[in-house]
Amino acid sequence: MLIFALRYDLCAKRFENGRRRVMQEKVLVVDQQKCTGCRLCELVCSVFHTGASNPSRSRVKVVKWEDVGFYLPMACNHCEQAYCVEVCPTKACHREPENNNRVAIDKKLCIGCRTCIIACPFGHPFFDVQDRVTVKCDYCDGDPQCVRFCDVKAISFTDADKTNMAKKREAFLKYAESMKQVR
Amino acid sequence: MKTEPIHPIRNVRYLRPQKEWKEIIAIYLYLAGMGAGSFAIGTLINWMGVKLNLPFFPSIDLFGYTLNLSNVPILWGPIMVAIGTPFLILDLGIKWRFMYACLNPRTSWVARGFIILSIFIIFGLALLAKSVLPFEWLHAESPLWRIPEIIAFAFAFGTAIYTGVLLKATKSIPLWNTYLLPLLFLVSALSTGSMAIILSTLGTGLFSHDAGALKVLMGGEQILVVIEGIVLYLFLSRRYKAAEQGKDSVRLLLFGEMKLIFWGGIVLLGFIFPVILENIASLFPGNAVFIFVGGILLLFGGFFLRLGVLHAGIKDQIPMHRLMEIQYNVMAEKTKAL
Numbered sequence: 001m002l003i004f005a006l007r008y009d010l011c012a013k014r015f016e017n018g019r020r021r022v023m024q025e026k027v028l029v030v031d032q033q034k035c036t037g038c039r040l041c042e043l044v045c046s047v048f049h050t051g052a053s054n055p056s057r058s059r060v061k062v063v064k065w066e067d068v069g070f071y072l073p074m075a076c077n078h079c080e081q082a083y084c085v086e087v088c089p090t091k092a093c094h095r096e097p098e099n100n101n102r103v104a105i106d107k108k109l110c111i112g113c114r115t116c117i118i119a120c121p122f123g124h125p126f127f128d129v130q131d132r133v134t135v136k137c138d139y140c141d142g143d144p145q146c147v148r149f150c151d152v153k154a155i156s157f158t159d160a161d162k163t164n165m166a167k168k169r170e171a172f173l174k175y176a177e178s179m180k181q182v183r
Numbered sequence: 184m185k186t187e188p189i190h191p192i193r194n195v196r197y198l199r200p201q202k203e204w205k206e207i208i209a210i211y212l213y214l215a216g217m218g219a220g221s222f223a224i225g226t227l228i229n230w231m232g233v234k235l236n237l238p239f240f241p242s243i244d245l246f247g248y249t250l251n252l253s254n255v256p257i258l259w260g261p262i263m264v265a266i267g268t269p270f271l272i273l274d275l276g277i278k279w280r281f282m283y284a285c286l287n288p289r290t291s292w293v294a295r296g297f298i299i300l301s302i303f304i305i306f307g308l309a310l311l312a313k314s315v316l317p318f319e320w321l322h323a324e325s326p327l328w329r330i331p332e333i334i335a336f337a338f339a340f341g342t343a344i345y346t347g348v349l350l351k352a353t354k355s356i357p358l359w360n361t362y363l364l365p366l367l368f369l370v371s372a373l374s375t376g377s378m379a380i381i382l383s384t385l386g387t388g389l390f391s392h393d394a395g396a397l398k399v400l401m402g403g404e405q406i407l408v409v410i411e412g413i414v415l416y417l418f419l420s421r422r423y424k425a426a427e428q429g430k431d432s433v434r435l436l437l438f439g440e441m442k443l444i445f446w447g448g449i450v451l452l453g454f455i456f457p458v459i460l461e462n463i464a465s466l467f468p469g470n471a472v473f474i475f476v477g478g479i480l481l482l483f484g485g486f487f488l489r490l491g492v493l494h495a496g497i498k499d500q501i502p503m504h505r506l507m508e509i510q511y512n513v514m515a516e517k518t519k520a521l
Binding site: 027 | 356515
């Protein structure tokens with residue numbers, strides 16, 4: 001299982017600092033090996049948020065590497081130290097501790113400067129060309145549609161504290177092994 | 184600077200510079216930098232009490248008042264910044280919400296920039312108006328007038344540096360994430376600003392390469408161009424070594440899609456031609472054509488510098504991409520072995 005890696009890094013940093021998440025929050029967890037690249041998550045996401053079945057307006061993007069058969073649904077990681085929140089000039093991009101500690105964008109405050117898109121290392125917030133504002137994953141207000149409709153259950157919405165650290169470790173061991181092969 | 188062969192996978196898939204900030208932002212950065220730089224140099228000239236050797240005091244009559252325009256050539260920077268700022272607004276998704284852009288000055292440099300530019304424009308335009316308006320009470324000798332001048336001067340510097348800090352603050356692009364970028368933009372702002380002052384005095388009728396203050400200004404401008412070249416070299420060489428994407432950005436700028444902008448726009452127009460033309464102009468005192476052409480080219484060079492830096496910004500690679508690269512390479516090795 002491949003968990004969003006930067007999130008793992010940030011979690012590690014968080015624990016080093018001796019701080020823990022206050023409440024039982026949930027996170028999106030992606031099992032890359034299960035993903036078939038059907039992009040249904042993109043479709044349902046766009047339908048839920050915009051009313052249109054238009055994947056280009058989705059908050060989830062499936063990164064596809066056809067050469068190696070690799071598909072990875074990428075959604076916002078709601079980073080602990082969120083650059084998008086830091087750089088937003090209007091506080092439209094803000095953290096909501098009461099809603100799974102998510103990072104959300106207030107569409108009424110967003111001016112569409114796209115600074116958050118440039119700042120995000122994952123390139124996650126997307127510019128909605130129709131609404132002229134930046135949009136991002138908001139966990140569909142607690143019921144992520146990508147999780148609900150994913151046939152192969154490649155995406156799950158699980159408690160952050162219960163997320164299997166051993167599997168994270170396994171993923172990073174794999175990564176380290178691959179690095180050794182290259183060297 | 185040694186370069187390595189371009190990585191096939193990285194080159195095909197990851198040499199994707201950011202596409203969010205394009206020409207409009209480059210125009211904004213350029214006008215803000217150049218305007219602020221020219222105001223800073225102009226204020227320095229004013230403080231030193233240097234006269235620009237004008238043959239007459241240009242003035243116009245308006246509503247029965249005689250407006251003195253003699254200081255306009257050195258203090259018109261805020262007008263350029265005021266013209267540049269709408270370009271930033273033009274780039275926004277919802278333009279009428281630009282007033283919201285100052286709500287988060289605690290962490291956001293866009294919000295801080297909004298405040299810095301606003302203060303500079305207000306104070307700069309007020310000082311420009313003061314120099315133009317004929318009311319005697321405005322020109323009374325008082326040390327209190329120094330206060331707005333010092334504020335405007337400080338914020339002119341702030342504006343020039345801010346254009347670089349704005350890019351630096353977006354931490355995920357290694358090419359921009361260095362203190363050398365604000366320095367580069369500051370030096371470029373001062374060189375283009377001083378050249379803008381030189382150009383704006385061309386129409387006064389007594390332009391001469393040897394004319395007092397202008398000679399000093401020309402010399403200073405050439406020194407600034409040389410310093411800018413050194414800082415640009417340091418910027419690129421440091422970024423080349425800083426990170427993989429920093430290296431990619433520099434390669435993109437020097438040898439990739441952006442090479443025309445770099446070699447043609449930045450190096451030739453911004454550095455080589457102006458220096459050559461200004462040196463030729465020194466051989467023909469009184470002939471302003473070479474200065475004019477060199478100056479215009481230098482101003483274009485300043486714009487291309489911002490454009491090149493913006494367009495070459497490549498984001499840091501996320502770990503998943505690195506993993507894919509490795510998997511792909513391992514597969515390629517296996518295929519080769521078969």
